[in-house]
Amino acid sequence: MENVTFDFSELHLHGPAFYDFLKLRKRIFVDVLKWDVPNNGIVEMDQYDNPLAYYSLVLQDGNVIGGGRVMPTTSVWGESTYMLRDAALGKLPYIPSNLLDDDLSTPKVWEVTRLAISEELTNHSERAECLSLIMDGMIDIAAKQGASELISLSPVLMRRTLRQLGYMANQVGTAYADPEDGRKYAVLSLGTSDSAYASVAA
DSSP states (O other): OEEEEEEGGGGGGGTTHHHHHHHHHIIIIIIITOOOOOBOSSOBOOTTOSTTOEEEEEEETTEEEEEEEEEETTOOBTTBOOHHHHHHTTSOTTSOTTSOSSOOOOTTEEEEEEEEEOTTOOSHHHHHHHHHHHHHHHHHHHHHTTOOEEEEEEETHHHHHHHHTTOOOEEEEEEEEOTTTOOEEEEEEEETTSSHHHHHHO
């Protein structure tokens, strides 16, 4: 497995990796989880896939097997900011508006979204390695831009998974049950200096 990271200006350096990530997202979020998100039957892509976003993907034998998106909480692109803030502003009715305590907008905090791992990875150790590579890539991106914290709306069980891998993730606020997939979600927070990546990089 190998990790690649890039923004929109670097898409061309990685062949079809970005498009393949959008195809993976469609399989996971639309086909498996049954989310009502924009897709054309082949790829899933939303308003946060814009030039302010960065991506951390994992490839195996040239195929995208996992990835995630990360962007600063200062992001403004047209009428969109970042997902959790747009939810707090009532722009995303399928996400509760009370998940953030304040109007967060700082270059120190970046948001992780659309974290996906291929359903073809069924081995626990392979999925753990893939997740670690995705996380390391996103932490590296954000830390290089001066960020000290990542936040994400994630399944509640992700906190335990991340901690088992050495990432000191914490739950922020209360959880809620998503009506589309039945899973419980909550905001998770991870300090970029309190991670497995930072420990290795130090």
